[in-house]
Amino acid sequence: MAHHTPTSHLERARNQIAAGDMGRLAHVVLKAAEHNRGHWGGGWAEILEILRELPRQERLRLAGALAQRCQEFDEGSAGRRHALTLAAVVSRDLPDELFSVERLKQLDQLARQHSFWYGSRLEVLAEAELAAGRPLAPAVVAVLRRSALVAYRADHLTELAGKLTEPVLNVGEEWAERALQDAAGPDWQALLAHALTATASKPTAKWDKRAHEIIGALGPDRVRAAVLSWLTLVGRPRTFPLESGTAYEPDHNHAYDPYNANALRGLAWLVSLLPPHPGTPRTLGALVETSLRKVAGLGPRNPKVANAGVIALSRIDSEAALAELARLATRVTYKNTAKLLDTALQTRATALGLSREEIEELAVPGYGLTGVGHAEHRFGEVTALLDVHGTKTVLSWRNAAGKEVRSVPAAVRRDHAEELKELKTAAKDIDRMLSAQSERLDRQFLARRTWAYDVWRERYLDHPLVGTLARRLLWSVDGTSVGFADGEPRTLGGTPVKAGSEVTLWHPVGREPAEVVAWRDWLERHAITQPFKQAHREVYLLTDAERTTGTYSNRFAAHVVRQHQFNSLAAIRGWRNKLRLCVDDEAPPATRELPQWGLRAEYWIEGDGEEYGEDTTESGSYLRLRTDQVRFYPIDAPANSAHCYGGEYRMWLRDGADPVEPVPLTDIPPLVLSEVLRDVDLFVGVASVGNDPTWQDGGPGGRFQEYWTSYGFGELNQSAETRRALLERLIPRLAIADRCSIEGRFLHVKGERHTYKIHLGSGNILMTPNDQYLCIVPKASAAAPGTGYLPFEGDRTLAVVLSKATMLAKDTEITDPTILSQL
Incomplete structure (x- = not known):
């Protein structure tokens, strides 16, 4: 809301100046500040100007009156802050002792903020300190710099921030403080200062030339060692926390310092100019992923830093850099960064005369493995064995006699510390790449x-x-x-x-x-566990209902799904989707383009609810979506769109073009239909609110009660039917087999207190008597205990069902009070 100073405040101030009553003038301007809530815009420019123009003696008297009034306000109050700020405005050449103690207290409070509203003019407190010949605390410098980055038409603040060159980076982030500690000497300072100039989308030839000069002065090996050590610290917790702002602000303690973020971009570009080294792509890849981790209320931490990491990788001519680009391409879901990755890989493929798919295949490194999933490394008389088991690497050790030892031998830790560190890092790299390659193959x-x-x-x-x-x-x-x-x-x-x-x-x-x-x-x-469902993969054949509807499937319509989880899953599976905001805007459906088939699959969705804050996040995006039809169109057909909160989808046509009809489902190749519907089943199966065991009351206002019950205990979908068939084979092998049986949609578990029915689709539980609901919230890392062989990886609901069954079969041993209170 905009605030304007009433004309009466300005008139009263002039009247008190004419009367020479500085005490009353202090009262008037503080009242005006209170009325204006510190938003120093509008007529405040005139008030500040007439205060600055007062003769020195009158300003001295006014400063004294403000100092007296300052003591009447509580510590940390808005009134005290206004008094100090006004005093700083009028006391540019007055004795400093009037306010120095109070001002330092105010600046100390300011140092714990992320930034301040530029209209509050708090920078005048800093200017007064500098005028008194005292340097500002580094944390205060950081606040001023961050505030200047978001200031609007505040030249005074931007100008002040530009003069604050020490320290070269903002304190508060571990990587930056390490860099400040390491960067002793003018050449290192020049490196950091040059990194801060990385404000464009990509480096220019002029920027690179200066970077090469700095690298030449310091030496490439020294620069690499230092910069990579700094970049590995990015994303760690702040060295001191910032106070949270309003409820509408994101938690800046989990975000990057926006001033330092430019330096991170510059450092990423800079290391790409160094001779190739295996540690560089690994560090840049980690920087990309860390920068895209989401912060509540903010979104990805800093996409610009992530993009800089991708650009840096694309500039490195090495197999390791290409491998990292290919790995990230399977992991990154943020649209702009994913597009950069795609462009980088396509450019490399074109240069080599290969297809995009071939470049991804050739980009996978061997990581020193001498056989499929196996490597041996000698450390003196000790041998390290690295073996891939499933999607994880396992390190084991043999002594000189060939006998297995349980932990890393002391001699290896002592004499081969660097080689050991590199081996452990390689094992982590393999784990990350295995996960990425599994998703690519799927x-x-x-x-x-x-x-x-x-x-x-x-x-x-x-x-x-x-x-x-x-x-x-x-x-x-x-x-x-x-x-x-x-x-x-x-x-x-x-x-x-x-x-x-x-x-x-x-x-x-x-x-x-x-x-x-x-x-x-x-x-x-053969005891083979597949990396994902293949032999047990669900097959979705055309139904009679779909033959009747002809051009669309309602098989996964009328579900309520969590929007942000749906959005992430869609991106992982290669779909494009736009988050729905509770605003007057339109959006296309979730789409997956299938260029090899000349088709575009669409899943029609709409935002659910209209209560801001209850049905939306603080930033206005819907918390939940309602689902509708699945359709197929020719890949070049004009886009469809509908209002974010619902309504009919319409095709956007230009120049009087005729609409393009959807492709009849009978014309869709069975493999395409099955895989697209499997994706949609996954979205619903994972993101449905019916999976949430805490929603037995039906969520906000209870309005989802009917849906939650029908989904959480209703007919099994295709993936749940697969789970049922598998459990029929698994149950006889379990230690609790005599207490378990499968009947219809449920796994029945006989405990001492009750008999329990675990739904095979949602994992929700009913218990005797009267099918009473039992709420057990599974841990994020729920594992299937004691099952032995499983034919495929990746079914988390299977793990949840089995872990709940194991617990409930021994319900007299349960100690969790939240569960006991329901039993």
């Missing part, structure tokens, strides 16, 4: 990729890293289904397949049920 079903047999063996089956995933998947060689066993790809009957012309990734669509079941048995017989 998206290959719709990519229509085929490989020549020899290329497939090299890039997949025999690749030291990707091979650990590829050997747990099923493939088709010239139409013959194969799995990897006993050192070779083999048919169901065990015949080796050592040659072929075309290899594709196996998918259950179009397979005979008997073949699918046979491969499931084969996987179990």
Whole structure:
């Protein structure tokens, strides 16, 4: 809300000046400040101007009156702050002792803020300190710099901040304080100062030239060692906390200092100019991911820093940098950064005459593995064994006699500290890359990729890293289904397949049920846990209802999903989506483009609710969405859009063009239909409010009660049916098998206190008597205890169901008071 000083305040001030009554003048201007709530705009410029123009003796008397009034206000109050600020305005050449103590207290309070409202003119307190010949505390300098970055038409504040050159970075962030500590000498100071000038979207030739000069003066190795050590500290907790502002402000303690953020961009660009080094891409990749971590009320910490990291990686000509770009491309969901990554990979692919898919395949490093998923490293007489188990690396140790030892030998810690550190870092790199490659492979079903047999063996089956995933998947060689066993790809009957012309990734669509079941048995017989569902993958065939509707599917309509979780899942699965705001605006549906098929899939959604703060975040984005149809259009068809809070989707047409009709579902290839509907099932299955065990009251106003009940205990979807079939095979192996049975939609567990029914879709629980609801909130890291072999990874709900069953079978041993109170 804008605030304007009433004309009467200005007139009263002039009257008191004419009367020479500085005591009353102090009262008038403080009253005006209180009325204006410190928003020093509008007529305040005139009030401040007439106060500045007072003769020195009158200003001295006014300053004394303000000092007296200052004592009447409580510590930290707005009145005291106004008095000090007004005093600083009028006392530019007056004796400093009048306000020095109070001013320092006020500045000390200011140092704990993120920034201040530029209209409050608090910078005059700092100017008064500088005029008295005293330097400002580094934390105060930081506040002034941050405030100047967001100031509007406040030249005085921007000018002051520009004069504050010490310290070169803002204190409060661990990486910056380490840099200030390390950067002794003019050349290091010049490096940091140059990094701060990185305000453009990418470095210019002039910027690079100056950076090269600085690197030459310091030496590339010294620069790399220092800068990488600083960048590894980015994102750590602040060295001192900032006080939280209003309820509408984000928690700045979890965000980057915006002044220092420019320096981070510059440092990322700068290390990309150094000779390639394996530690550089790793550090830049971590910087990208850290910068995109979300802060409540703010969003990603700092996308500009993330983008600088991507640009830096794209400028490094090394396999490690290319691998990091490819890994990030599978992980990053923030639209602008993802686009930069895509451009960087496409540019590299074009330069090498390869496709985007090929560059991603070739970019995967071996990380020193000498066999598929295995490496040995000698440290004197000790051998370290690095083995990939599933999607995790395991380090083990053998002494000189070849005997396994449980921990890192002391001699290795003492004599090979750097090599040990590098080995542990490589293990973490492998874990990250394995996760990224698993997601990439899971998206290959719709990519229509085929490989020549020899290329497939090299890039997949025999690749030291990707091979650990590829050997747990099923493939088709010239139409013959194969799995990897006993050192070779083999048919169901065990015949080796050592040659072929075309290899594709196996998918259950179009397979005979008997073949699918046979491969499931084969996987179990060979104790192979697939990195994601393949043999057990859900297949979504066209239903009679969808044949009737013709051009759209209502199979996943009328659900209520958490918007931000839906948005993240959509991005991970390659969909584009725009967050719905509770404003008068339109948005397209969630879409997935399928260029290999010439199609665009759409999932129609709309915001739910209209109560700001109850149905939205503080920034106005909807907390929940309602879902509607799934449709398919030609990939080049004009975009559809609808109002954010609902209404009919319309196609945006230009120049009198005719609308493009949706493609009939009967014309959609079965593989495409199945994979798209599987994505949508995933979105609903994970993001539905029906999965929230704390919503038994139906959420805000109880208005979701009916939906929560119908979803949380209703018919099973396709993925839940897969879970049911798997549990029928798993339950007999469990230690609690005699207490468990599967009946319809539920896993029944007989405890001592009650019998419990765990829904196989949501994991929600009912108990005897009378199907009373039992709320158990699963931990974020819920694991399936004591199940032994599982045929695939990644089903968190399966883990939740099994962990709840294990707990409830021994319900007399439960100690959690929140659960006990319900039993």
